[in-house]
Amino acid sequence: MAQRKKRELQEINASSMADIAFLLLVFFLVTTTFDSDYGIQRKLPEKRKDQPEVEKETKRRNAFVILVNREDRILVNGEEGDIRKLKDDVIEFILNPQNKDNLSEKKTIKSKYFGDVQVSKGVVVLQNDRGTSYKRYIEVQNVLAKAFNEMRNNLARQYFNTSYDELKYLAERADKDAMDKVDAIEEIMPLSISEAQPKNVGK
Amino acid sequence: MIRTKKKKSTPQISTASLPDIVFMLLFFFMVATKMKEITLKVEVKKPSASAATKIFDKSTLRSIYIGKPTADLVALYGNQPRLQINDKIAEISDLDAAVNDWRNEINEAERLKMTISLKVDENTKMGIVTDVKERLRDLVALKISYAALKTSDTGEY
Numbered sequence: 001m002a003q004r005k006k007r008e009l010q011e012i013n014a015s016s017m018a019d020i021a022f023l024l025l026v027f028f029l030v031t032t033t034f035d036s037d038y039g040i041q042r043k044l045p046e047k048r049k050d051q052p053e054v055e056k057e058t059k060r061r062n063a064f065v066i067l068v069n070r071e072d073r074i075l076v077n078g079e080e081g082d083i084r085k086l087k088d089d090v091i092e093f094i095l096n097p098q099n100k101d102n103l104s105e106k107k108t109i110k111s112k113y114f115g116d117v118q119v120s121k122g123v124v125v126l127q128n129d130r131g132t133s134y135k136r137y138i139e140v141q142n143v144l145a146k147a148f149n150e151m152r153n154n155l156a157r158q159y160f161n162t163s164y165d166e167l168k169y170l171a172e173r174a175d176k177d178a179m180d181k182v183d184a185i186e187e188i189m190p191l192s193i194s195e196a197q198p199k200n201v202g203k
Numbered sequence: 204m205i206r207t208k209k210k211k212s213t214p215q216i217s218t219a220s221l222p223d224i225v226f227m228l229l230f231f232f233m234v235a236t237k238m239k240e241i242t243l244k245v246e247v248k249k250p251s252a253s254a255a256t257k258i259f260d261k262s263t264l265r266s267i268y269i270g271k272p273t274a275d276l277v278a279l280y281g282n283q284p285r286l287q288i289n290d291k292i293a294e295i296s297d298l299d300a301a302v303n304d305w306r307n308e309i310n311e312a313e314r315l316k317m318t319i320s321l322k323v324d325e326n327t328k329m330g331i332v333t334d335v336k337e338r339l340r341d342l343v344a345l346k347i348s349y350a351a352l353k354t355s356d357t358g359e360y
Binding site (some may be wrong): 014017018021022023024025028029031032034037038039040041042043044045047059062117129130131133134135137138142146147149168172193203 | 218221222225227228232233235238250252253254255256257258259261264274298318320323324325326327329330332333336339340341343345346347348349350351353358
């Protein structure tokens with residue numbers, strides 16, 4: 001008897017399966033966050049007792065001092081600066097194309113790839129107050145990163161006919177040739193940013 | 204004219220494979236979804252930066268969070284920015300132990316590559332960030348990353 005009933009049993013309607021799956025799909029779509037880690041990567045200066053701080057041994061003309069005060073205003077070499085002009089100012093300071101005597105000095109080094117090249121002795125000194133907002137600090141760091149990226153990109157285009165970003169991308173994927181080239185570019189265009197001890201200006 | 208003729212002859216598209224397609228997508232998202240491994244006890248709204256780069260090596264990446272305690276924890280921890288290490292609100296002095304633990308977690312060959320990601324709320328003042336940075340210098344954990352949201356270049360300085 002029971003068997004007879006089974007035979008009459010109809011197939012389960014599966015048309016709602018798609019709806020259920022859609023519901024789950026939407027749930028996962030909404031909850032998924034591809035939180036990839038992006039950031040501005042920096043190396044903190046080493047603490048050594050026997051070595052004076054970078055800024056002390058740097059000549060005045062080789063230091064580009066950016067001070068971000070507690071009101072998030074920017075002072076460049078003691079004068080009120082504009083963040084919109086900052087990138088170009090940094091590039092001019094480091095490259096010093098007209099060899100002005102108030103911008104950074106150059107030294108000649110031997111590079112494996114480029115032979116004798118002139119490298120700037122300039123250091124960008126970034127100072128902040130304890131009351132500076134983090135947002136402003138990152139804005140300035142971002143401008144500095146962009147300035148150095150631009151200069152490195154120009155070098156890469158000049159010597160390797162490709163961009164520094166592209167080389168960096170390949171180097172991340174363990175391309176030996178790209179790694180060498182990245183190192184070579186970083187050697188003649190070092191990320192010379194000194195994150196000096198903050199000042200307590202007008203505490 | 205052509206329309207009416209064609210319409211009559213076209214059979215309905217079968218939707219029988221629809222569930223399969225949807226399931227495939229579903230499995231993709233189920234696998235790709237990473238549930239948050241720690242609960243944040245501080246509010247962190249990352250600042251945006253166009254020059255931010257992606258960190259590929261997650262195995263050597265460790266995070267420190269800095270921000271104001273979340274609304275339900277204000278009574279406990281106050282409303283001043285605090286530090287969160289792993290899943291606890293911590294003091295600057297706790298960094299020593301944490302950095303040590305992290306170093307031990309990472310195998311010896313990669314220990315030098317350890318990067319500490321500072322995930323700081325954009326409205327925090329630099330004071331506490333500086334203290335953390337100084338402590339990290341003392342601990343010789345020099346590779347850091349200021350976590351930021353990657354934005355496009357337009358409308359920036």
